[in-house]
Each structure stands twice: as C-alpha cells, then as structure tokens.
Amino acid sequence: MRALRSSTASAATSMSRRAFSSTMDTTMLTESQREVRDGVAEVCKNFPNSYWRERDQTKTYPFDFHKAIADGGWLGVSLPEENGGSGLGVSEASIMMQTITESGAGFPGAQCTHANIYATQPLAVFGSAEQRAQLIPKIISGEYRSCFGVTEPNAGLNTLELTTTATRLENGDWGQKIWITNAQNAHIMFLLARTTPVDQVKKKSEGLTMFAIPVDKSKNGIAIKAIKKMGGGCVDSNEVWFDDYVVPGDCVIGGEEGIGKGFRIILHGMNSERCLVAAEALGIGYAALQKAADYAGDREVFGRKIGQNQGIAHPLADAWAQLHAASLATYHAARLYDNALVDKTISPITVGTAANTAKMLAAEAGFNAAQRAILTHGGMGFAAEFDVERMLRESFVPRIAPISGEMIRNYISERVLNLPKSY
Numbered sequence: 001m002r003a004l005r006s007s008t009a010s011a012a013t014s015m016s017r018r019a020f021s022s023t024m025d026t027t028m029l030t031e032s033q034r035e036v037r038d039g040v041a042e043v044c045k046n047f048p049n050s051y052w053r054e055r056d057q058t059k060t061y062p063f064d065f066h067k068a069i070a071d072g073g074w075l076g077v078s079l080p081e082e083n084g085g086s087g088l089g090v091s092e093a094s095i096m097m098q099t100i101t102e103s104g105a106g107f108p109g110a111q112c113t114h115a116n117i118y119a120t121q122p123l124a125v126f127g128s129a130e131q132r133a134q135l136i137p138k139i140i141s142g143e144y145r146s147c148f149g150v151t152e153p154n155a156g157l158n159t160l161e162l163t164t165t166a167t168r169l170e171n172g173d174w175g176q177k178i179w180i181t182n183a184q185n186a187h188i189m190f191l192l193a194r195t196t197p198v199d200q201v202k203k204k205s206e207g208l209t210m211f212a213i214p215v216d217k218s219k220n221g222i223a224i225k226a227i228k229k230m231g232g233g234c235v236d237s238n239e240v241w242f243d244d245y246v247v248p249g250d251c252v253i254g255g256e257e258g259i260g261k262g263f264r265i266i267l268h269g270m271n272s273e274r275c276l277v278a279a280e281a282l283g284i285g286y287a288a289l290q291k292a293a294d295y296a297g298d299r300e301v302f303g304r305k306i307g308q309n310q311g312i313a314h315p316l317a318d319a320w321a322q323l324h325a326a327s328l329a330t331y332h333a334a335r336l337y338d339n340a341l342v343d344k345t346i347s348p349i350t351v352g353t354a355a356n357t358a359k360m361l362a363a364e365a366g367f368n369a370a371q372r373a374i375l376t377h378g379g380m381g382f383a384a385e386f387d388v389e390r391m392l393r394e395s396f397v398p399r400i401a402p403i404s405g406e407m408i409r410n411y412i413s414e415r416v417l418n419l420p421k422s423y
C-alpha cells in the first residue's frame with residue numbers, strides 16, 4: 001500500500017516575492033503623482049486579496065474600502081481645489097485607479113470609486129458654481145456616491161439613439177421615462193437624456209442634456225434591479241427604470257445653457273472614463289502577471305521550476321511587453337486630456353483618439369495577462385484561492401465597457417484613417 005501524499009500547491013505557501021519593476025516607471029512620475037501612487041497604495045494595503053476574494057464570494061459591497069479611500073481624500077484627486085479637491089488631473093486619477101486594481105482590488109475596487117472621479121468631470125468643467133459647491137464636497141467626503149447613467153438596452157453602443165427622455169414640467173422640474181442601466185448604491189446619477197425629440201434636431205448629437213439627478217428610491221417613478229453578473233459581483237450593476245420620475249429643475253449640468261448640449265458635455269466624462277478604465281485594466285493585468293511570475297518561479301514540475309520553460313516564460317514576457325506599451329498609451333492619453341483643458345489647440349478628436357486607443361490596448365493587454373496567469377498556474381489557476389480566475393473574469397469588463405473594442409476600431413477607421421462609415 002502506498003500512502004497518498006497531497007502535494008497540492010496552496011496560495012498560502014510562502015512564495016518568494018519577486019516583484020518585477022513594472023508597472024509604473026516611478027522615475028517618470030512627478031512628485032505629486034508619486035504621492036498619489038504611494039498614498040493610495042498605503043490605503044490598499046489594508047485591503048488584501050483575501051478581502052476582495054471574500055467580497056467576490058459573498059457579493060457584499062465594499063463600503064469600508066470606499067470609505068477608506070474617501071477618508072484619505074483620494075476621491076477629490078482631480079476635482080477643483082475650491083470645492084475641496086486636490087485639483088490634479090486625469091493623469092493622477094489614472095495612477096490612482098491603476099494602483100487600486102493592481103493591489104488586488106480589481107474591478108470592484110475601481111467600480112466603487114471611479115464614477116466619483118470620471119462622472120464628476122463634466123460637473124467640474126461645466127457645472128455652475130452652486131452645483132459644484134453643493135455636490136463636489138459631498139462626493140469627495142464619501143457622503144454621496146455617484147454613478148453614470150448612459151447605457152440603454154435598446155440603444156446599446158448607439159448613444160445618440162437613447163430613448164430616456166426628460167420633459168420640463170410647468171413648475172420647472174423635470175419628469176423622466178423609460179429605462180437606463182445604472183448603479184444601486186448611489187445618491188447622485190449623472191444621466192444623459194433626450195430633451196428635444198430626435199426628429200426635431202439637425203444632428204442627433206443635439207437635444208441631449210446631462211443631469212445630476214438625486215437617486216431617491218423612496219420616491220415614485222424609479223425602480224432599480226441588480227443584474228446577476230460574471231464578475232465583480234460585490235459592486236452592483238443594475239437595470240434602472242424611470243416612469244415620470246420627477247427631478248429638481250436645477251439639476252441640469254451647466255444650467256439653462258447646458259440644455260441640449262449634453263453630448264458635448266458628457267464627452268468630458270467619457271474621455272476621462274476611457275483613461276481611467278485603461279489604467280484599471282493595466283492594474284488587473286499587472287496584478288495577474290505578478291502572481292503568474294511568482295508561481296512560475298516557485299512551482300517545480302519535472303524537477304525544475306516551471307518558469308525555466310520558455311513555453312511558460314515567453315508568454316509572460318509578451319504579456320509584460322503588451323502591458324508596458326499599453327501603459328505608455330494610457331498615460332499619454334491622460335496627459336493629453338489634462339493638457340487639452342488649458343491648451344485649446346489640442347482637438348477633441350486628438351484626445352478622443354488617444355483615449356480610445358489606450359482603452360482598447362490596455363483592455364486587451366490586461367485580459368491577455370490574466371488568461372496567461374491562469375494557464376501558468378495550471379489547475380490551480382481555476383481555484384479561487386489563487387485569485388487569477390477572479391482577475392480573468394473582471395478583465396472582460398474593460399473589453400466591453402464603456403465602449404467595446406469593435407467600436408473603437410470603427411472610430412479609428414473613420415476618424416483617423418478616413419475610411420467610410422461601416423454601419
């Protein structure tokens with residue numbers, strides 16, 4: 001009789017940490033960017049992989065993480081100083097988001113914080129002084145959580161065809177109908193809705209208005225239902241139905257001037273969102289790659305470390321190179337976004353092209369690193385205990401949202417290569 005001996009690797013085994021110098025070439029960062037990287041990493045240290053693994057399994061909202069980030073003042077990273085923010089740019093916000101996802105927090109860590117950063121950009125740029133003073137300090141302190149309401153089931157990626165409409169009531173308030181997808185745990189929703197019917201505008205991009213609406217489930221006219229999903233289940237994604245939901249007259253971003261100009265206004269949120277999501281994809285990719293490198297340097301099969309096999313090492317080297325290239329594209333896009341706010345010679349197309357391209361490259365690089373991490377771990381890649389399966393599930397999100405790779409290729413084909421529109 002031979003005794004069976006279990007030699008299954010365990011995530012708890014003491015793996016030598018061979019942290020590669022990766023992710024962010026810290027010599028390239030400004031002093032304030034380094035402060036963001038170090039300060040956010042310090043907060044994240046208290047929320048290790050085990051915390052996020054448990055959240056993933058129990059699907060409980062990471063309120064304490066959101067609070068810790070808010071308490072550190074990080075939600076105001078790129079909001080105006082006059083409203084209590086740090087007045088830094090989307091470059092710093094992207095560094096923050098990469099640091100969060102790379103810590104092991106993955107997409108839930110991003111999703112419980114990032115809308116407070118990118119969705120607030122249109123408010124910071126176009127909001128009236130009263131709107132900024134009323135909302136931004138509460139968002140920075142964490143008292144208000146915000147979400148971004150754009151996607152609709154029938155319009156899909158065709159945002160200009162969205163059907164959520166807002167009509168002015170006699171008393172000046174707004175009523176809204178039909179439904180959009182959005183988040184449940186929010187106090188404020190940055191919402192794009194049509195205020196002039198599409199057949200009454202010259203261009204479909206006209207007649208849309210951006211609102212900052214209170215999300216008050218105790219009021220009539222709003223219903224929110226969580227969607228069961230593949231990953232990041234601790235931060236809810238929802239179907240939201242509006243049926244004559246009345247919102248205050250003064251919640252149009254940009255006031256009277258902003259009515260009908262929502263598409264131009266929301267582009268600020270969309271381009272910053274692409275930079276942030278790109279950085280988040282990088283963080284997931286680097287986290288997965290670090291785990292793969294650790295495992296490959298530790299695990300022995302056939303009497304040698306599996307990382308000695310080029311069949312294991314080279315795909316990881318490729319994954320690193322892809323992440324590196326995508327990170328250059330991401331921080332270039334974020335810098336362009338920030339510079340364009342002051343340098344009006346930088347066109348919106350230049351910013352949009354850079355932000356879209358970065359998002360596409362980073363999403364693919366993050367996904368590739370995550371799937372290679374699974375294969376590097378062999379069977380243990382499938383075990384929740386090693387975290388890489390969680391990272392792979394979450395790495396699909398940046399490939400789909402806020403815009404798919406296919407639509408980015410369409411954008412580059414048309415706007416950069418001047419090819420005829422294909423759809």
Ligand SMILES: Cc1cc2nc3c(=O)[nH]c(=O)nc-3n(C[C@H](O)[C@H](O)[C@H](O)COP(=O)(O)OP(=O)(O)OC[C@H]3O[C@@H](n4cnc5c(N)ncnc54)[C@H](O)[C@@H]3O)c2cc1C
Nearest residue numbers: 148149150151156157237397400401402403404406407423
């Ligand atoms: C986890 C998660 C969180 C999200 N959070 C938010 C949020 O907070 N707020 C929000 O507003 N939205 C959110 N979204 C929605 C997300 O932005 C959309 O899913 C995304 O924009 C894609 O739209 P769709 O799902 O309607 O896909 P569809 O438009 O139905 O497209 C389906 C597929 O067809 C392809 N396709 C469509 N048209 C073309 C074309 N002309 N050429 C080539 N391919 C095409 C697409 O690329 C895609 O692969 C979230 C999504 C996920 C998964």
